[in-house]
Amino acid sequence: MSCHRKPTAMIRFALFLVIAAVPLSASAQFDIEREPVNYLKSPLSDPISQLQKRINADEVRLTFDDKSGYLASVLKTLNVSETSQMLVFSKTSFQRNRIHPRTPRAIYFNDDVYIGWCVHGDVVEVSAVDPQLGGNFYSLDQEEVDHPKFARHTDTCTLCHASSVTQGVPGHLIRSVFPDGVGNPILSTTTYRTTSQSPLKQRWGGWYVSGTHGQQRHMGNMIAKSVREPEAFDADAGANVTDLSKLINVEPYLTPHSDVVALMVFEHQAPAHNALTLANYQAKLALRDEEILRKMDKDPNPPRTESIQRRLDHSADLVLKHFLFVEEAPLTDRVQGTSGFAEQFAARGPRDKRGRSLRDFNLQTRIFQYPCSYLIDSAAFDGLPAELKEIVYRKLHDVLTGRDQSPTYKHLSAEDRQAILDILLDTKPNLPQSWRE
Numbered sequence: 305m306s307c308h309r310k311p312t313a314m315i316r317f318a319l320f321l322v323i324a325a326v327p328l329s330a331s332a333q334f335d336i337e338r339e340p341v342n343y344l345k346s347p348l349s350d351p352i353s354q355l356q357k358r359i360n361a362d363e364v365r366l367t368f369d370d371k372s373g374y375l376a377s378v379l380k381t382l383n384v385s386e387t388s389q390m391l392v393f394s395k396t397s398f399q400r401n402r403i404h405p406r407t408p409r410a411i412y413f414n415d416d417v418y419i420g421w422c423v424h425g426d427v428v429e430v431s432a433v434d435p436q437l438g439g440n441f442y443s444l445d446q447e448e449v450d451h452p453k454f455a456r457h458t459d460t461c462t463l464c465h466a467s468s469v470t471q472g473v474p475g476h477l478i479r480s481v482f483p484d485g486v487g488n489p490i491l492s493t494t495t496y497r498t499t500s501q502s503p504l505k506q507r508w509g510g511w512y513v514s515g516t517h518g519q520q521r522h523m524g525n526m527i528a529k530s531v532r533e534p535e536a537f538d539a540d541a542g543a544n545v546t547d548l549s550k551l552i553n554v555e556p557y558l559t560p561h562s563d564v565v566a567l568m569v570f571e572h573q574a575p576a577h578n579a580l581t582l583a584n585y586q587a588k589l590a591l592r593d594e595e596i597l598r599k600m601d602k603d604p605n606p607p608r609t610e611s612i613q614r615r616l617d618h619s620a621d622l623v624l625k626h627f628l629f630v631e632e633a634p635l636t637d638r639v640q641g642t643s644g645f646a647e648q649f650a651a652r653g654p655r656d657k658r659g660r661s662l663r664d665f666n667l668q669t670r671i672f673q674y675p676c677s678y679l680i681d682s683a684a685f686d687g688l689p690a691e692l693k694e695i696v697y698r699k700l701h702d703v704l705t706g707r708d709q710s711p712t713y714k715h716l717s718a719e720d721r722q723a724i725l726d727i728l729l730d731t732k733p734n735l736p737q738s739w740r741e
């Protein structure tokens with residue numbers, strides 16, 4: 305090795321040690337305000353930024369009404385169904401002064417956006433998923449004007465929504481708490497972060513829940529009777545509630561429901577969006593480091609290092625574990641909603657030649673009949689770096705064809721794997737050619 309190459313080699317080795325030493329799951333491994341993420345300055349491509357362009361160009365006009373302000377018009381314009389309505393009365397939003405067990409906050413969602421609304425609230429709150437940046441946070445003033453303006457919020461929202469509870473990425477958090485009589489979480493006792501892995505008995509504290517679920521119990525529809533003993537409540541009293549008008553005045557809301565099936569889909573989707581964002585960020589950082597090493601070596605096509613490959617594999621595994629419902633909490637009785645959300649959601653397809661869809665529900669032993677996330681058809685998944693998506697597809701194909709029989713995916717039967725494979729082959733564009741060979 306020549307003398308002028310030694311410093312470069314030493315620097316490269318030092319950089320390699322730094323890269324290899326960073327824990328793969330540590331959110332501290334990236335600064336979202338710097339490259340390669342550049343959260344504050346990168347071009348926006350989420351549904352709200354696109355809608356704002358159409359409003360500015362007079363291609364879309366939002367209408368205002370006395371009951372909900374811009375809410376109903378925003379939902380219709382973004383194709384968000386009113387049946388997705390969920391009502392949360394714990395004071396876990398920046399509009400906390402508007403939230404009370406008598407006036408819960410309403411949340412609506414589709415595959416790409418989450419919308420919050422409070423009775424007599426000053427704004428409509430929106431979180432929109434950007435394929436490259438993750439969650440972008442907006443508010444829309446509840447004042448009638450010619451050209452409504454969605455204001456993007458960064459630091460004020462990312463203080464909580466890009467913290468350790470969202471794995472350091474701009475994302476979403478669902479909490480189950482023991483609420484007191486005015487909706488304040490009783491922080492002296494346990495709170496739960498809710499995902500599809502959470503048992504029902506730990507879900508929906510501080511939420512209203514409409515629907516039936518048999519002998520299974522949850523924390524919803526209830527207020528703690530004692531701050532000293534908040535966990536001493538009657539779960540039976542809040543179970544299998546189908547008429548929320550007996551608990552609150554539902555007239556101010558777009559529907560009288562807080563659908564149990566919508567809640568369950570929400571609790572899969574929001575963490576899955578976080579996982580996609582985290583995997584995207586991690587992969588971008590790994591590929592940036594690989595490019596740095598390539599330039600330092602002055603080699604345009606060096607072999608991929610074991611460290612970089614391991615980081616990309618980790619990111620792919622993160623996506624797969626969320627998409628394939630690893631460690632999903634089982635259901636023991638049939639779950640049924642009240643708003644028609646399940647039927648509306650499933651009807652969106654797409655469907656394979658046998659009429660099957662990843663949106664089909666089971667709701668007897670698990671949430672979906674075919675346990676592979678419908679978010680594989682989302683812009684967030686399609687926006688993953690090509691190198692990462694290639695690895696995800698390879699690993700997913702290995703699972704579905706039975707090559708991967710690791711304990712992680714033991715919950716998938718041979719029938720499950722074949723059905724998911726068939727559905728994806730018929731419905732997912734741009735699958736790798738190897739899937740069809």
